[in-house]
Amino acid sequence: MCGIAGCLHWGRAGVPDDARLRAMVGALRHRGPDEFGTYLDGAAGLAHARLSIIDLSTGQQPLSNEDGTIWIVFNGEIFNYVELRAELQSHGHRFRTASDTEVIVHAYETWGERCVERFNGQFAFAVWNAKERTLALARDRLGVRPIYHATIGERFLFASEIKALFTDPEIPRAIDPRGLDQVFSFWTTLAPVTPFAGVSELPAGHVLTLDLSRGGAPAIRMRRFWTPRYPESGAPRIGSVAEAAEGLRERLEVATRLRMLRADVPVGSYLSGGIDSSAVAAMGRRAKEGIFRTFSLRFADAEFDETKFQRLMARRLDSEHTEIVCERRDIGAVFPEVVLHTERPILRSGPAPLYLLSRLVRDAGFKVVLTGEGSDEMLAGYDIFREAKVRAFWSREPASRLRPRLLERLYPYMARSPASAKAMARKFFGDGLAGTSDPGFSHRPRWKSAGALKRLFSGGLAEALAGRDAEAELLSDLPAEFPSWDVVSRAQYLEVTTLLSGYILSSQGDRMLMAHSVEGRFPFLDPDVVEFCNALPSSFKLRVLDEKHVLKRAVRDLVPPEILERPKQPYRAPDAASFVGDAAPDYVDDVLDPASVEEAGLFDSRGVAGLLAKCRAAGGDAPLSNADNMAFVGILSTQLLWESFVKRRPETEVLPEERIGTRVNRLSPA
Numbered sequence: 001m002c003g004i005a006g007c008l009h010w011g012r013a014g015v016p017d018d019a020r021l022r023a024m025v026g027a028l029r030h031r032g033p034d035e036f037g038t039y040l041d042g043a044a045g046l047a048h049a050r051l052s053i054i055d056l057s058t059g060q061q062p063l064s065n066e067d068g069t070i071w072i073v074f075n076g077e078i079f080n081y082v083e084l085r086a087e088l089q090s091h092g093h094r095f096r097t098a099s100d101t102e103v104i105v106h107a108y109e110t111w112g113e114r115c116v117e118r119f120n121g122q123f124a125f126a127v128w129n130a131k132e133r134t135l136a137l138a139r140d141r142l143g144v145r146p147i148y149h150a151t152i153g154e155r156f157l158f159a160s161e162i163k164a165l166f167t168d169p170e171i172p173r174a175i176d177p178r179g180l181d182q183v184f185s186f187w188t189t190l191a192p193v194t195p196f197a198g199v200s201e202l203p204a205g206h207v208l209t210l211d212l213s214r215g216g217a218p219a220i221r222m223r224r225f226w227t228p229r230y231p232e233s234g235a236p237r238i239g240s241v242a243e244a245a246e247g248l249r250e251r252l253e254v255a256t257r258l259r260m261l262r263a264d265v266p267v268g269s270y271l272s273g274g275i276d277s278s279a280v281a282a283m284g285r286r287a288k289e290g291i292f293r294t295f296s297l298r299f300a301d302a303e304f305d306e307t308k309f310q311r312l313m314a315r316r317l318d319s320e321h322t323e324i325v326c327e328r329r330d331i332g333a334v335f336p337e338v339v340l341h342t343e344r345p346i347l348r349s350g351p352a353p354l355y356l357l358s359r360l361v362r363d364a365g366f367k368v369v370l371t372g373e374g375s376d377e378m379l380a381g382y383d384i385f386r387e388a389k390v391r392a393f394w395s396r397e398p399a400s401r402l403r404p405r406l407l408e409r410l411y412p413y414m415a416r417s418p419a420s421a422k423a424m425a426r427k428f429f430g431d432g433l434a435g436t437s438d439p440g441f442s443h444r445p446r447w448k449s450a451g452a453l454k455r456l457f458s459g460g461l462a463e464a465l466a467g468r469d470a471e472a473e474l475l476s477d478l479p480a481e482f483p484s485w486d487v488v489s490r491a492q493y494l495e496v497t498t499l500l501s502g503y504i505l506s507s508q509g510d511r512m513l514m515a516h517s518v519e520g521r522f523p524f525l526d527p528d529v530v531e532f533c534n535a536l537p538s539s540f541k542l543r544v545l546d547e548k549h550v551l552k553r554a555v556r557d558l559v560p561p562e563i564l565e566r567p568k569q570p571y572r573a574p575d576a577a578s579f580v581g582d583a584a585p586d587y588v589d590d591v592l593d594p595a596s597v598e599e600a601g602l603f604d605s606r607g608v609a610g611l612l613a614k615c616r617a618a619g620g621d622a623p624l625s626n627a628d629n630m631a632f633v634g635i636l637s638t639q640l641l642w643e644s645f646v647k648r649r650p651e652t653e654v655l656p657e658e659r660i661g662t663r664v665n666r667l668s669p670a
Contacts, residue, residue, distance in 0.1 A: 002031055002032040002048060002049055002050050002051050002061070002073075002074065002075045002076075002160075003025065003028025003029070003030075003031030003032045003048070003049035003075060003159075003160045003161065003164070003514075004028075004046075004047070004048055004049075004073040004074065004075045004124065004125065004126060004147070004158075004159065004160050005021070005024035005025055005027075005028060005046075005047040005048075005073075005157075005158065005159035005160065005164045006021070006024075006044065006045050006046040006047055006073060006126055006128075006135075006157070006158055006159075007020070007021070007044070007045045007155055007156060007157045007158070008043060008044050008128075008135050008155070008156040008210055008212070008218065009042075009043055009044075009045075009154065009155050009156075010043065010154050010212055010216065010217060010218060011154035011216065011217065012154060013153060013154035013155045015040075015041075015042050015043075015667060016040055016041075016043075016044065016045030017045070018038065018040055018045075018657075018665065019654055020045070020167070020168065021038045021040065021045045021046075021047040022036075022038065022047070022654050022655040022656075022657070022659075022660065023167040023168075023652050023653075023654045023655075024047050024157075024159055024164040024165075024167050024168075025038070025047035025048065025049050025164070025655060026167075026652060026653040026654055026655045027159075027161070027163045027164040027166075027167050027650070027652060027653070028047075028049045028159065028160055028161060028163075028164050029049050029653070029655070030514065030515055030516070030517060031049050031051065031075070031160060031161070031514045031517065032048070032049030032050040032051040032517070033049070033051070033517055034050050034051055034052040035049075035050040035052065035060055035661045035662070036048065036049055036050070036655055036659055036660050036661060036662075037050070037060055037061050037062050037073075037660060037661060037662030037663065037664075038062070038660055038662070038663055038664070038665075039062035039071050039073075039128070039664040039666075040664065040665045040666060040667055041130060041666040041667065042666070042667065043130075043133065043212060044071075044128045044130070044135060046062045046071060046072075046073045046126065046128060047062075047073065048061040048062055048073040048074075048662075051367060051517055051519060052264075052265070052367075053077070053263050053264065053265055053367055053368060053519060054077065054081075054098075054099055054100055054262065054263060054264055055097055055098040055099035055100075055264065056264050056265075058096070058097040058098065058099065059097055059098070059099035059101055059102075060661060060662040061073050061074060061101060061662065062662065062664060063097070063099070063101050063102055063105060064105065064664075065105050065106060065109055066093075066094055068130075069129065069130050069131040070105055070108060070109060070127060070128070070129050070130070070131075071105075071127070071128045071130065071664075072101060072104055072105050072108075072125055072126065072127050072128075073125065073126050074100075074101045074104055074123065074124075074125040075123065075124045075125065075145050075147075075160055076121055076122045076123030076124060076125070076140065076144070076145045077100060077121050077122055077123070077262070077519070077521070078100040078103055078104060078119050078120065078121035078123065079100075079120045079121050079258040079259060079262055079526075080118075080119070080120040080121070080258070081099075081100035081103040081121075081262075082262070084103050084107060084118065084119075085103050088103065088106045088107060088110060091106075091110055093106040093109070093110070100121075104119075104123075104125060104127070105127070107119075108127050108136070113136055113138070113207045113209060113223065114225070116138050116140075116207060116225055117225055117226070119140075120258070120526060120527050120528070121140060122140050122144035122145050122521075122522070122525070123138065123139070123140045123144075123145055124137075124138070124139045124140070124145035124146060124147040124160065124202070125137070125138055126147075126158060132211075132213055133211070133212040133213045134209055134210065134211045134212070134213065135156070135209070135210045135212075135218075136207060136208070136209045136210075137149065137158055137202055137207070137208045137209075138202075138206070138207045138208075139202045139203070139204055139205070139206055139207075140204065140205070141204060141205045141225075141226040141527060141530070142204055142205070142374070142496070142500065142501060142505065142525050142530070143191070143203070143204030143205075143500075143501030143502075143505055143506070144505050144509070144510065144522065144525060145160075145510060146160055146161065146201065146506060146510060147159070147160060147201070147202045148160075148161065148162050148165060148194065148199055148200065148201050148202070149165075149199075149200055149202065149208070150165050150171055150198055150199045150200065152168070152170050152171060152198075153170075154217070156210060156218070157171070161343060162194065162196060162199055162343045162645075163340075163343065163645075163650045165199060166645065166649065166650055167650075167652045171198065171199070172197060172198050173196065173645055173646045173649070174196065174197045174198075174646060175195060175196065175197070175600075175602060175638075175641075175642060175646060176193065176194065176195060176196055176197040176198075176199075177461055177464040177465050178193055178465070178468065178470075179193050179194055179195040179196065179344075180195060180345065180457075180461065180602065180638065181454070181465050181468060181470050182470050183195065183344065183345045183346075183347070183634070183638075184345075184347075184450055184451065184453050184454050184457075184634060185447055185450055185451055185470040185471060186447065186450070186470070186474070186498045186499065186502070187346075187347050187348075187450060187498075187499055187502075187503050188344065188498065188499060188501075188502030188503040188506070188507070189201070189344055189502060190474060190497075190498060190502065191203035191204065191501070191502070194343075194344070195343070195344045195345060195641065196645070203224070204497075204501045205224055205225055205226035205227060206222055206223065206224050206225065207222070207223050207225060208220070208221075208222045209221050209222075209223075227479060228492070228493050228496050228497070228530075228534055229479070229481070229534060230485045230486075230489035230492065230493065230534055230535075231485070231489070231535060231536075231537060232481070232484045232485065233484060233485055233486040233489075234486075235537075237537050241540050241543075241549070241550060241553065242553070244536055244540050244550050245550050245551075245553035245554040246554070247532060248529070248532060248533070248550055248551065248554045249554040249555065251526070251528050251529045251532050252279070252280075252283060252523055252524070252526075252529060252554070252555075253283055253286075254526075254528070255523040255524075255526030255528065255529050256280055256283035256284050256287060256370065256523040257283070257287040258526070259284075259370055259521040259522075259523055259526075260283075260284045260287040260288050260370065261287060261288060263368050265366075265367050265368060266293070266365075266366055266367075266368070267284070267288075267366075267368045267369070267370060267521070268292075268293040268294065268295055268361060268364070268366045268368070268369045268370070269281040269284050269285075269292070269293070269294050269295070269319075269369055269370040269371075270294070270295055270296070270357070270369050270370065270371045270372070271294045271295065271296045271310045271313055271314060271319075271321070272296070272297070272306060272310065272372065272571060273296070273306030273307070273308070273309030273310040273313070273563070273569075274306070274309070274372065274563065274568075274569065275372075275375070275548065275551065275552065275555070275559055275563060275564060276372025276373075276375035276376070276381075276524065276551075277371060277372035278309075278313045278372075278555075278558070278559045278560075278563050279372070279375075279551070279554075279555040279558055279559055280370050280371065280372050280523050280524070281294055281313065281317055281319070281370065282313075282316070282317060282555070282558035282559065283523070283558070284370050285317050285319065291320055292317060292318075292319045292320065293319060293320050293321075293322070293364065293366065294313075294314050294317060294319040294320070294321045294322070295321075295322050295323075295324075295357060295360060295361050295364070295366075295369065296310040296311075296314070296321065296322070296323045296324075296357075297323075297324060297326060297353050297354070297356070297357045298310070298323050298324065298325045298326065299325070299326050299327075299353070299573065299574075300325060300326065300327040300328070301328070301574050301577075303572075304572050304573055304574065306569065307323075309562065309563050309566065310323070312560055312562060312563065313559070313560065313563060316560055322360060322364055324356055324357060324360045326352075326353040326356055326573070327583070328574045328577055328578040328583035329578070329582070329583040329585075330352075330353070330356060331349050331352040331353060331573060331574060331578035331583075332578045332579050332583050332584065332585040332588075333585055334352050334355055334356065335349070335352055335578070335579075335585070335636070335637075335640070336587060336640050336644070337355065337515070338351050338352045338355050338512070338515075339637050339640040339641055339644065340640075340644050340650070341355070341511040341512065341514075341515045342506070342507040342511050342637075343511070343641070343645070344502075344506075344507065344641070345634055345637045345638040345641055346503075346507050346633065346634070346637045347450065347453075347630040347633055347634040347637075348572075348573070348575060348629075348630070348633055349573045349574065349575045349578055349633055350508055350571060350572060350573045351507045351508050351511070351512050352573065352578075353573050354508055354512040354513075355512045355515055355516075357512075358512050358513045358515060358516040358518045359515075359516045361516070361518050362516040362517055362518050366518065367517065367518060367519060368518070368519045368520075368521060369513075369518060369519075369520055369521070370520075370521050370522075370523065371509075371520050371521070371522055372522075372524060373504055373505065373509060373520070373522050373524065373525070374500070374504075374522050374524035374525040374530075375524040375548065375551065376547075376548070376570070377492065377495050377496050377500045377504075378492075378524055378525075378529070378530060378533040378534070379524075379533055379541045379547070379548040379550065379551050380488055380491075380492060380538065380541035380542040380547055380548065381547045381548045381568065382495065382547070382568075382570065383410045383568070383570075384442065384443065384446060384491060384495065385442075385488050385491050385492070385495075385542055385547065386410060386542065386545050386547060387407075387410055387429065387442070387445070388441065388442035388487050388488060388490075388491045389487060389488055389542060389545070390403075390404075390406045390407055390410070390429075390545070391429055391433060391436075391441070391442075392436050392441070392487045393406070394406075394429075394433060395433045395436050398433055404429070406545070407429055429445060436487065437483070439475045439478055439482060439483070439490065440471055440474075440475050440494070441487065441490070442487060442488075442490060442491030442494060443491065443494050443495075447471055449626065449627060449630075450630065451471075452627060453627065453630060453631045453634060455607070456603050456604055456607040456608065456611070456631060456635065457602070457603060457604065458601055458602055458603055458604050459604070460601050461601070461602050461603075474494075474498070478493075479493075486538050488538035488541070488542055489538055492534075505522075508571075536550065547568055552564055575624075575629035575630070575632065575633050576615045576618075576624055576628065576629050576632040576633065577618075577624075579615070579632070579636065580615045580616045580618070580619065581616070581619045588612075588636065591636060591639045591640055591643060592608055592609075592612055592635070592636065592639060594606075594608070594609055596639065596643075597639065599647075600638075600639060600642045600643075600646075600647075602638060602639075602642065603635055603638070603639075608635055611628065611631055611632055611635070612632075614628065615628065615632055
């Protein structure tokens with residue numbers, strides 16, 4: 001895994017600047033501290049910070065084809081690069097490295113931008129064709145790896161993280177009201193929108209191409225090469241659940257083996273205590289002999305802790321197991337650094353413990369870990385899917401007193417479950433019950449809960465958002481076949497295209513891992529696994545209310561029954577309690593001071609003061625409502641984001657020329 005950056009100039013912008021490239025890559029050095037490289041010509045500049053994992057000796061970037069007409073900077077892994085290399089050699093391509101990066105270059109030569117459809121991987125890359133004068137940016141199907149861009153005058157800039165764009169003093173630094181509105185609707189921004197005005201995110205599964213061949217400003221085209229698809233509701237089932245379990249197991253074994261073996265450094269595995277990470281770790285253990293390392297995150301708060309199951313699985317694996325215990329004060333202490341890396345507001349504190357876990361992994365000398373992310377989205381593991389199914393069932397007899405009793409089986413792990421107060425739960429989940437044809441039916445309760453937090457927006461922000469409807473904008477761009485899917489499949493699509501890419505794989509995934517130069521690998525997001533899962537009937541995934549049913553059958557010989565049969569407990573962490581009472585960090589008073597809140601202009605200072613007082617009155621021990629927890633963390637993270645990126649410019653290190661190991665300067669005399 002790495003960091004990439006670069007620029008494209010035209011018109012009167014002049015030639016790209018070497019010092020600017022070194023500043024951009026300096027801002028990304030945490031993503032790739034092993035080696036640095038730059039490429040420069042009269043129109044394009046590329047920069048690369050390398051985390052060496054495959055082909056340690058000859059995989060330096062930027063890297064070109066045989067005649068030096070096509071150059072690439074690449075962040076990620078192409079797991080089927082060995083097979084693609086052999087195919088490309090049969091087409092006459094010659095390789096001078098053993099890297100997956102060079103495979104992309106020659107694949108692009110052979111198949112153009114459609115090469116991405118052949119990649120089994122997690123990637124974000126930029127390819128500059130100096131002969132054709134085109135720059136192509138691409139991002140993997142599910143958005144595992146990030147890439148951002150901005151246009152200033154006659155310059156186009158791109159980078160793995162926004163902080164690299166902000167090294168350019170001409171890039172404006174301001175919070176985008178639309179981005180903030182999306183976060184307080186969906187928990188994340190939705191690409192191409194970001195939290196910052198003038199900065200865009202390349203959406204998952206897209207290729208963006210800028211063409212300078214005709215002179216003047218570039219012609220720009222964007223193409224979506226992948227989108228989730230599901231069977232039509234009522235379509236005939238193909239095969240049995242047992243056959244599906246066998247097919248899933250086979251694909252997961254292959255996906256895990258690829259991610260375990262295709263690395264020239266040791267690969268460890270996270271153990272959360274749930275089915276997903278346990279299954280992946282077990283398959284990883286089977287793929288390679290010798291010492292196997294596992295890493296777990298424990299919580300001092302019993303409500304969130306899964307130590308018992310983590311240790312059970314570690315014993316089953318006979319792994320060399322390492323743990324870190326996270327307390328509330330630990331979350332509060334690192335939260336400003338966490339926001340600096342997420343580069344977006346977050347409504348939950350969950351990324352902070354994962355930041356600590358990745359630091360533990362790096363301190364143990366590991367650069368790569370397997371994780372179980374993606375299983376819940378692919379196999380209907382979250383309560384939101386069960387909730388949608390219950391509400392749809394209830395809607396067929398809305399006067400029934402028995403059907404809504406199924407809601408009592410939801411969210412059993414929460415101290416203040418939304419289903420624990422029966423009358424309130426019926427009112428909350430029963431809202432919009434008649435609208436099962438509504439494309440947002442499954443997510444309306446969640447969106448309503450998050451959207452209520454907007455009451456704390458400032459008058460100025462509310463005015464800027466007048467007339468906008470974040471939910472309507474999201475639902476206006478759905479696949480044509482979306483209405484033909486059943487309620488669970490529609491919920492899966494919304495979860496994959498919103499929370500998975502923008503929060504699970506970004507704020508909790510890539511950003512927390514790469515903050516400490518660690519690469520995460522996700523077997524459940526292997527394209528073959530994803531397509532297989534998406535093609536399964538919903539009843540195979542969510543059998544009545546038994547989530548991930550087909551997975552449980554597929555891995556029952558690998559995972560102990562104590563884990564396989566335990567109630568679902570999604571990853572969570574203490575929220576507002578981490579910032580008040582004895583755990584309170586000093587910065588909270590400064591960041592949420594009324595003067596600071598008013599200076600930022602994003603929230604109502606009186607409302608924020610009232611919320612802070614309420615949280616402090618609870619003292620961190622009395623359970624706060626879900627809404628209060630989200631509001632507190634969301635406001636605190638937004639204020640930290642504004643302080644770190646808008647009020648103050650992020651610190652920038654211009655890497656000295658001697659740190660650039662690979663330096664191609666086509667502006668210099670031959």
